[in-house]
Amino acid sequence: MVFGPTTGVTSGPTEKTHRISSIGLMYTYMMYGNMYDTGSVGCKQDSEGSWAIGVFYGDSPFSLKPIEAGDVLYLFFETKNSITMQGDIGVARSIDNGASWEQMGVVLDEEWHLSYPYVFDYNGQIYMMPEGSKKGDLRLYRAVDFPLKWELERVILKRPLIDSFIMKYESRYWLFGSDHSRISTKKNGELEIWYSNTPFGPWKQHKKNPVYNTDKKTGARNGGRPFYYNGNMYRLGQDDGETYGRRVRVFKIEVLTPYNYKEVEVDLGFEKPTKGKNAWNGARSHHLDAQQLKSGKWIAVSDGDRTPSGDTTRRYIVGWMLISATGLLVFVMGMLLGFVRCIVPLSWCPHTIKKRSDSFLVWERSSLLASRLRHYLSRLNRLSSVLRCKVNPKTSLGRFAFVVILIASIGFMFAGIGYIYGGSGGHESYAINHHYSQFTMLAMTYDARLWNLRWYIKHYSQCPSVREIVVVWNKGTPPDPTEFESSVPVRIRVEEKNSLNNRFKIDPLINTRAVLELDDDIIMSCDHIERGFKVWRENPDRLVGFYPRLVNGPGPLEYRGEKHARKFNGYNMILTGAAFMDNNAAFARYWSEEAAAGRAVVDELFNCEDVLMNFLYANATSSGTSVEYVKPAWAIDTSKFSGVAISENTQAHYRVRSKCLERFAALYGGISGRMVEFRRRKDGWDQ
Numbered sequence: 176m177v178f179g180p181t182t183g184v185t186s187g188p189t190e191k192t193h194r195i196s197s198i199g200l201m202y203t204y205m206m207y208g209n210m211y212d213t214g215s216v217g218c219k220q221d222s223e224g225s226w227a228i229g230v231f232y233g234d235s236p237f238s239l240k241p242i243e244a245g246d247v248l249y250l251f252f253e254t255k256n257s258i259t260m261q262g263d264i265g266v267a268r269s270i271d272n273g274a275s276w277e278q279m280g281v282v283l284d285e286e287w288h289l290s291y292p293y294v295f296d297y298n299g300q301i302y303m304m305p306e307g308s309k310k311g312d313l314r315l316y317r318a319v320d321f322p323l324k325w326e327l328e329r330v331i332l333k334r335p336l337i338d339s340f341i342m343k344y345e346s347r348y349w350l351f352g353s354d355h356s357r358i359s360t361k362k363n364g365e366l367e368i369w370y371s372n373t374p375f376g377p378w379k380q381h382k383k384n385p386v387y388n389t390d391k392k393t394g395a396r397n398g399g400r401p402f403y404y405n406g407n408m409y410r411l412g413q414d415d416g417e418t419y420g421r422r423v424r425v426f427k428i429e430v431l432t433p434y435n436y437k438e439v440e441v442d443l444g445f446e447k448p449t450k451g452k453n454a455w456n457g458a459r460s461h462h463l464d465a466q467q468l469k470s471g472k473w474i475a476v477s478d479g480d481r482t483p484s485g486d487t488t489r490r491y492i493v494g495w496m497l498i499s500a501t502g503l504l505v506f507v508m509g510m511l512l513g514f515v516r517c518i519v520p521l522s523w524c525p526h527t528i529k530k531r532s533d534s535f536l537v538w539e540r541s542s543l544l545a546s547r548l549r550h551y552l553s554r555l556n557r558l559s560s561v562l563r564c565k566v567n568p569k570t571s572l573g574r575f576a577f578v579v580i581l582i583a584s585i586g587f588m589f590a591g592i593g594y595i596y597g598g599s600g601g602h603e604s605y606a607i608n609h610h611y612s613q614f615t616m617l618a619m620t621y622d623a624r625l626w627n628l629r630w631y632i633k634h635y636s637q638c639p640s641v642r643e644i645v646v647v648w649n650k651g652t653p654p655d656p657t658e659f660e661s662s663v664p665v666r667i668r669v670e671e672k673n674s675l676n677n678r679f680k681i682d683p684l685i686n687t688r689a690v691l692e693l694d695d696d697i698i699m700s701c702d703h704i705e706r707g708f709k710v711w712r713e714n715p716d717r718l719v720g721f722y723p724r725l726v727n728g729p730g731p732l733e734y735r736g737e738k739h740a741r742k743f744n745g746y747n748m749i750l751t752g753a754a755f756m757d758n759n760a761a762f763a764r765y766w767s768e769e770a771a772a773g774r775a776v777v778d779e780l781f782n783c784e785d786v787l788m789n790f791l792y793a794n795a796t797s798s799g800t801s802v803e804y805v806k807p808a809w810a811i812d813t814s815k816f817s818g819v820a821i822s823e824n825t826q827a828h829y830r831v832r833s834k835c836l837e838r839f840a841a842l843y844g845g846i847s848g849r850m851v852e853f854r855r856r857k858d859g860w861d862q
Contacts, residue, residue, distance in 0.1 A: 223255075223484065224458075224459075224480040224481075224482050224483075224484065224486065225480060225481070225482070226478050226479065226480045227455045227456070227478065227479050227480070228250065228252065228476055228477070228478055228479075229455065229456065229476065229477050229478075229479060230269075230272075230273030230274075230474070230475070230476050231465075231474070231475045231476070231477060232272075232472055232473065232474055232475075233472070233473050233475075234471075234472065234473065235404065235473055236402055236404055236409070236443075236465045236467075236473050236475065237404075237442070237443060237444040238444060238473075239444075239445065239465070239473065239475050240446075246272070246468070247268060247269070247270055248268065248269040248270075248272070248273055248474075249266055249267070249268055249322045250266065250267045250268070250269070250276065250476065251264060251265070251266050251282070251292040251294055251303070251322075252264070252265055252266075252267070252292070253265075253289065253290040253291065253292070254281065256284075261287070261288040261289075262288045262289050262290045263281045263283060263284045263285075263289055264281065264282055264283035264284075264289050264290075264292045264303070264305055265278070265279075265280065265281050265282065266279045266280065266282050266322045266323070267279060268322075272474075273474070273476075274610065275608070275609040275610065276609070279322065279323065280323065282322060282323050282324070282325060283303070283305060283316065283325055285307060285310070287307055287309040287310045288307070288309045289305045289306065289307050290305065290306045291305060291306035291337070291338050291339070291462075292304075292305045293305070293339065293340050293341070293400065295341065295374075297374050300317055300318070301317070301318040301321055302315055302316065302317055302318070302328065302374070303315075303316045303317075303318070303325060304316070304331075304339060304340075304341065306336075306337050306338055306339065308335035308336065308337045308355075308356075309335075310335075311333070311334075311335045312330045312332065312333045312334065312335065313330070313331055313332040313333075313334060313335075313336050313339060313352070314327060314329075314330050314331070315327075315328045315329055315330075315331050315374070315375070316328060328375075329375060331374070331375055331376045331378065332350070332369070332376065332378055334354055334356075335354060335355075335356050336350075336352030336353065336354055336367070337352060337353050337354075337355065337396070338352060338353060338396055338397040338398075338413075339351060339352030339353075339397065340352075340397060340400055340401060341374050342400075342401045342408070344408055344428075344431055345431075347370045347371065347372065348370065348371050348372065348373060348374050349368060349369070349370050349431065350368070350369040350370070350371070350378055351366065351367070351368055351397055351401075351410065352366075352367055352369075352397065353365045353366055353367065353395065353396050353397070354367055354385075357385070359388070360385075360388060361388050361389060361390070361391065362391065363391035363395070363396045363413065363415040363419070364387065364388060364389045364390050364391040364393065364395045364396070364415075365385050365387060365388045365395055365396070366385060366386050366387040366388075366395040366396065366397070366412075367380070367381070367384045367385045367386065368380075368381035368383075368384065368386055368431075368436060369381065369384075370433055379433070381433060381434075381436065382433060382434045382435075383434070383435070383436060386436045390416070391415040391416060392414050392415060392416025392417075392421075393412075393414075394412025394413060394414050394424035394426065394440070395412060396412060396413045396415065397410070397411065397412060397413070398411040398412045398413040398423045398424070398461055398462050398463065399411035399423060399462050399463040399464050399465070400464050400465070400466075401428075402465050402466065402467075404467075407427050407428070408427070408428045408431075409425055409426065409427055409428065409441070410425075410426045410428055410438060411423050411424070411425055411426075411462075411463055412424045412425075412426060413461045413462075414461075415461070417483070418458070418459055418483035418484045418485075419459075419461070419484035420459045420460070420461030420462075420478075420480070420484065421459050421461065422459065422460060422461065423443065423445075423460060423461060423462065423463045423477075424440055424443075425440065425441050425442070425443045426438040426439060426440050426441070427439050427440075427441050443463075448479075449636075449637075449662035449663070450636075450637045450638075450639060450662045451481075451601070451637060451662075452481045452482065452599055452600055452601030452602075453481070453601050453602050453603075453637045453638060453639045453701060454479075454481060454639065455479050455480075455481060455603070455639075456477070456478070456479020456480065456481070457479075457481045457601070458480050458481050458482050458483045459479070459480050459483060459484070460477055460478055460479040460480070461478065462477065462478045463475055463476075463477045464476045464477075481599065481601045481603075482599040482601065486599055490594045490595065490599070491594070491595055493591075493594045494590075494591045494592070494593070494594030494595035495591065495595070496591075497587045497588070497590050497591030497594065498587070498588065498591035498592070498595075500587045500591075501584050501587040501588045501591065504580050504583055504584040504587065505584055507562075507580060508577065508580050508581065508584070510558075510562050510563065511562065511563060511566060511568050511573065511576070511577055511580075512568060512577075513563065602638065602639060602700065602701040602702045602705060603639060603705070604639040604640045604705050604708070604709075605705055605706065605708070605709035607709065607712050607713065611640070612640065612687075612689065612708075612712060613640050613641070613642035613687055613689075614640055614641065614642065614687050614689035614690060614691050614708055614755065615641075615642055615643045615644075615645060615685050615686070615687045615689070615690050615691070615758070616635055616641055616643070616644045616645070616690075616691045616693055617644075617645045617646075617647065617678070617685075617690055617691065617692050617693070618631060618644070618645075618646055618647065618692075618693060618694065618695040619646075619647040619649060619675070619677060619678045619694070619695075620646060620647070620648065620649065620695045621648065621649045621650035621651050621673070622650060622651025622652060623651070624695055624696065625654060627695045627696050627813055628646065628654075628659075628695050629659065629660075630698070631695045631696075631698070632644055632646075632659045632660070632661045632665055633659070633660045633661065634698060634701075635693070635701070635704070636661040636662040636663045636665075637662045637701065638701035638704050638705065639701065639705060640704075640705060640708055641662075641663055641704075642663060642686070642687055643663055643664050643665075643666065643685075643686070643687075644661065644663060644664070644665045644666070645666050645668055645682065645684075645685065646665065646666070646667045646668065647668050647670060647677050647678060647680070648667050648668065648669045648670060649670050649673045649674070649677060650673045653667045653669050654667065666684070668680075668682065674777070674778055675777050675778075675781060675782070675783075675784040676765075676774050676777050676778065676784060678692060678751070678784055679692075679761065679762050679765040679766070679784065679788065680762065680766070681762045681763065681766055682758075682762070685758050687758065688715070688757060688758055688759065689708065689711060689712070689715075689755055689756075689757070689758065690755070690756055690757075690758045690761070691704070691707070691708070691753075691754070691755050692751050692752065692753070692754055692755075692756065693752070693753050694752040694753065696812055696813045697752065697753055697810060697811070697812055697813075698810065698811045698813065699721070699753075699807045699808075699809065699810040699811070700807070700808065700809070703721070703805065703807040703808060706805050706858075706860050707719055707720065707721060707755055707805040708755060710755075710803055710805050710856075710858070710860065711755035711756075711803070714800075714803050715757055716757070716760070716796075716801075717792070717800060717801055717802055717803050718749045718751065718754050718755070718756055718761075718788065718789065718792050718801065718802045718803070719749070719754060719755040719756075719802075719803040719804075719805060720749035720750060720751065720753050720754030720755065720802075720803075720804065720805070721749075721750075721753045721754070721804070721805055721806070721807050721810065722737065722749065722750035722752065722753055722754075723737055723740050723746035723748070723749060723750075723802075723804040723853075724736070724737065724739075724740055724746060724747075724748040724749070724750065725739055725740035725743055725745055725746050725747055725748070725850065726747055726748055726836055726846055726847060727743065727747075727847045727850065728847050731833075731837065732833065732836035732837050732840060732845075732847075733829075733833050733836070734786075734829050734832035734833045734835070734836055735829070736829075740853075741853070743850070744852055744853055745850035745851055745852045745853065746802065746804055746850065746851055746853070747789075747793075747802065747846050747847070747849045747850050747851065748786070748789045748802060748846070749789065749802040749803070749804060750785050751784070751785035751788050751789070752785060753810075754785075756788075761788065761792075764788075764791045764792070764795060765787070765788060765791060769791075770787065770791055772842055773787040773790070773791070773839060773842055773843070774787070776835060776838050776839070780831055780834065780835065782828070782831045782832060782835065783831070783832055783835035783839075786832060786835045786836065786839060787835070787839060789801075789802065789846065790839045790840075790842075790843045790844075790846060791843065793843075793844075793846045793849055794843045794844060800849070800851050801849065802849075802851060803851075803856075803861070804851070804853070804861045805860045805861065806860060806861060806862050
């Protein structure tokens with residue numbers, strides 16, 4: 176199957192030739208660098224975004240869902256050359272229904288920019304019609320060795336049409352495209368139609384050309400290959416209103432003749448991304464390529480970007496404005512402290528120049544501009560002393576003003592650097608063998624911590640791999656899940672008994688293998704959550720978390736903080752208040768008959784459920800490692816501000832947990848001999 180128009184996909188070869196089920200268009204910027212040389216410059220950040228491609232399946236083009244895991248699929252797309260900084264046409268192949276793709280290389284490279292590779296089958300031959308408007312015409316290429324080798328068949332129209340497609344409707348072939356070179360054309364709001372008896376032309380203009388020349392958000396510019404469904408033809412158009420390529424709109428064609436054209440918008444039924452910059456298509460998606468398979472199912476590819484058009488430029492402008500503001504504030508601090516006594520050099524002020532030529536003196540006496548400049552610069556230089564008089568740094572007001580300016584300067588500087596070098600602020604999930612997955616977040620809380628829970632759900636629901644948030648409600652009146660601001664479903668699981676054992680209760684409604692147990696008073700970046708998830712996927716039989724502890728002898732077992740583990744360069748426990756685990760294995764282990772005595776200790780002391788889980792994991796592993804550590808760049812414990820944490824009194828909390836260590840060691844054996852060293856993994860995340 177062939178996807179074209181900046182994407183094209185095609186089925187594997189048949190007896191005579193490569194049979195193509197042309198799937199549709201999609202426009203995407205694939206930043207793979209120069210595909211001729213794997214050692215080339217690589218990806219460069221620019222204002223055009225970082226486009227990606229998603230594959231969807233469904234019973235119809237209006238019920239498409241992302242694939243969960245046949246035919247060989249070929250995907251044609253625009254890839255940006257990092258050397259020439261222009262678009263070429265690349266191809267990738269999938270043999271597992273689009274779950275993973277093999278990059279095959281660049282198949283079309285011209286001296287001008289190429290995009291939107293519209294691929295189709297005509298009379299047993301495969302053709303590609305890419306957008307090459309920079310050349311000033313519309314060209315048709317034929318596959319001579321599909322999918323890698325193409326040659327120019329002919330120039331079918333000497334007009335610089337962009338995002339064009341050809342479709343057969345009734346007895347004619349119809350060419351849809353936009354010509355932005357026309358006088359008075361509204362960019363991205365213009366659409367033209369041409370018709371012919373063959374895809375090669377000659378082409379005649381529609382009598383109402385341009386059929387659209389209107390606002391760019393109306394979907395005039397093509398956004399994908401048209402498709403035929405239930406006796407109707409549909410056209411896809413780009414909504415470029417808020418930003419270039421904001422979304423795809425679908426129009427049902429009701430009238431198409433050489434003299435008239437009418438279409439009405441219909442709902443595509445696509446689920447809108449809810450995770451903003453953390454979703455691969457969170458900011459925009461402007462091309463869709465859909466087609467029906469022989470099985471009756473529909474397949475589609477869609478592009479997406481997590482940032483709006485021009486985001487890089489905007490961040491640079493804002494960043495340098497903030498840094499300039501920092502410089503201005505530092506200058507003001509210098510004036511307050513007396514280090515800066517004049518705003519402009521004294522030599523700039525005409526009346527301070529001791530030796531001047533006669534011609535300059537004549538010009539100065541006769542020039543009103545020079546007089547005003549002399550007066551202005553003199554007054555400007557007095558501003559420094561005036562400011563020191565009004566805001567004396569030796570007074571309380573002056574010291575306060577100095578502190579405010581200092582804090583503002585530091586804030587502006589860090590914010591400016593963040594805008595310039597910090598990227599778009601979006602976080603991506605980490606692939607393993609080109610595959611991605613999702614996990615369920617689980618937080619245990621009660622009514623006194625509701626304020627924590629609100630920001631917790633709002634923040635973590637936008638992490639890319641989070642599928643659902645389950646709240647274990649231990650005490651008080653539970654909240655309504657709809658009152659939370661969340662990008663994923665939120666489920667409140669109300670417990671009858673206030674017990675810490677509820678954290679690991681078997682929950683058949685959890686639909687993911689991975690569960691992240693994360694206390695509602697811990698906040699860290701989505702990127703480090705995603706790092707932990709990747710490490711767990713590589714080690715699903717272990718507890719993978721962010722807070723390491725070391726329990727070692729000789730002498731009585733004593734619970735101590737991370738500093739102790741760092742001292743001995745090792746750990747053998749991971750706190751499950753922030754840890755990934757296997758939903759089925761961990762919870763079944765915790766609620767086994769073997770763990771009953773340990774659960775009783777947890778209820779007795781109202782503590783140590785995480786310690787018990789570590790002992791159970793170690794006990795279930797005859798030898799080797801049962802825990803893995805991932806270091807977060809930063810983490811904030813908001814319970815320190817609320818006073819509702821059970822560990823508020825650290826020393827008392829540690830004494831209770833030391834008792835737990837002794838009792839669990841007696842029940843399940845020691846874990847002192849299972850120390851894992853820091854900095855042993857190649858990813859460097861366990862520093």
